[in-house]
Amino acid sequence: MTAQTPFIQIKSVSRVFNGGNGVHDLSIDIPRGSFVVLLGPSGCGKSTTLRLIAGLETADQGMIAIDGKDVTNVPPSKRGLSMVFQSYALFPHLSVAENIIFGLKVRKTSKDEIKTRLTEALNVTGLQGYEERKPAELSGGQRQRVALARAIVAGHPLCLMDEPLSNLDAKLRHSVRKDIRDLQQRLGITVVYVTHDQTEAMSMADIVILMKDGRIEQAGHPADLYLKPATAFAAGFVGSPPMALMPASALPREVVPAGLDVSRLTFGIRPEDLALTTDTTTKAWGITATVNGSEFLGAETFISVAIPGTEGATARLPGRVHIAPGTQVSLSWAGAAAHWFDGEDGRRLAPTTSRQSAREPNTSIETDTAIPSL
Numbered sequence: 428m429t430a431q432t433p434f435i436q437i438k439s440v441s442r443v444f445n446g447g448n449g450v451h452d453l454s455i456d457i458p459r460g461s462f463v464v465l466l467g468p469s470g471c472g473k474s475t476t477l478r479l480i481a482g483l484e485t486a487d488q489g490m491i492a493i494d495g496k497d498v499t500n501v502p503p504s505k506r507g508l509s510m511v512f513q514s515y516a517l518f519p520h521l522s523v524a525e526n527i528i529f530g531l532k533v534r535k536t537s538k539d540e541i542k543t544r545l546t547e548a549l550n551v552t553g554l555q556g557y558e559e560r561k562p563a564e565l566s567g568g569q570r571q572r573v574a575l576a577r578a579i580v581a582g583h584p585l586c587l588m589d590e591p592l593s594n595l596d597a598k599l600r601h602s603v604r605k606d607i608r609d610l611q612q613r614l615g616i617t618v619v620y621v622t623h624d625q626t627e628a629m630s631m632a633d634i635v636i637l638m639k640d641g642r643i644e645q646a647g648h649p650a651d652l653y654l655k656p657a658t659a660f661a662a663g664f665v666g667s668p669p670m671a672l673m674p675a676s677a678l679p680r681e682v683v684p685a686g687l688d689v690s691r692l693t694f695g696i697r698p699e700d701l702a703l704t705t706d707t708t709t710k711a712w713g714i715t716a717t718v719n720g721s722e723f724l725g726a727e728t729f730i731s732v733a734i735p736g737t738e739g740a741t742a743r744l745p746g747r748v749h750i751a752p753g754t755q756v757s758l759s760w761a762g763a764a765a766h767w768f769d770g771e772d773g774r775r776l777a778p779t780t781s782r783q784s785a786r787e788p789n790t791s792i793e794t795d796t797a798i799p800s801l
């Protein structure tokens with residue numbers, strides 16, 4: 428096996444349930460030591476993919492290898508992995524320490540070895556001093572740490588996590604997700620993590636695998652998904668507030684790059700890439716819109732606008748911005764910030780010649796349309 432051999436290989440794997448749902452023809456290579464997030468809406472096949480890697484589901488076709496070994500027909504206990512679930516799955520009548528070492532005892536590990544591993548797991552999860560408590564005497568975050576410690580003591584190089592933070596409140600989610608990421612890096616293990624929360628995925632992953640309808644929509648570094656979404660679905664799923672997507676036919680013809688077929692074209696723009704001005708008398712390049720409302724979040728303000736023939740858009744402006752609902756505004760953007768997708772199959776299009784790019788050096792759109800003392 429070479430250093431380049433993926434730690435997990437999934438080749439053309441399908442698992443289709445009665446009714447046709449499931450996962451279809453999945454192929455994924457996961458590098459050793461990476462943090463991989465399976466992301467997507469409910470029912471897209473994330474858990475089924477994780478369960479296939481775990482061996483809790485059997486593939487109808489295809490091959491799964493872990494660490495160079497074909498495990499397609501190997502039972503879960505022989506795959507050398509641990510799992511952390513949303514429900515923690517702790518034994519209520521056992522103490523923290525007993526919960527953590529339960530698996531080691533079952534496997535008849537020596538007393539000395541159990542003691543060493545328990546101390547290490549308590550240290551890395553910050554649970555020293557809680558050994559004798561029962562799960563009911565712990566907070567949700569502490570319970571999830573016990574589940575993590577139990578996964579760690581097993582000493583497996585692969586840990587699978589299925590929505591482990593969904594029972595925690597927003598503040599705890601934030602701190603525990605940092606703990607999980609730190610732990611993964613410190614231990615050098617490979618983690619495959621399921622979530623439908625794109626913020627969680629973006630902040631934790633080395634690689635995000637975005638799924639839709641049982642297939643991979645896009646796989647890559649979080650920045651790739653954000654900056655170069657492969658499809659309109661990926662563009663709309665990653666990012667908050669989401670990218671505005673609208674038929675190009677709703678735009679003035681001159682803002683659409685030459686060579687693209689306007690009749691089947693979707694335009695996308697991120698909230699932070701929209702410049703907005705209330706000065707609609709100047710003939711600015713861009714489109715006109717009507718303000719629906721604004722949301723002040725402290726460091727920034729989201730302005731939502733209505734654009735005829737579309738579902739509208741959101742502009743993300745720094746600081747506090749007041750614009751009364753009903754105000755007419757002019758929206759513009761740098762040509763390179765625009766995303767173009769096939770209006771039918773949703774695939775990203777890369778225009779080679781762009782009228783607006785050609786105009787860009789002379790127009791200074793953003794300077795021209797800076798918000799005049801709102």
Ligand SMILES: Nc1ncnc2c1ncn2[C@@H]1O[C@H](COP(=O)(O)OP(=O)(O)OP(=O)(O)O)[C@@H](O)[C@H]1O
Binds near residue numbers: 444448471476623
């Ligand atoms: N045992 C099963 N029998 C029948 N259909 C199933 C079974 N398990 C999953 N499915 C279906 O397969 C599809 C994928 O399910 P899966 O649980 O993998 O989705 P998911 O992305 O993890 O969703 P969620 O975020 O809601 O957990 C869904 O349509 C689901 O209803």
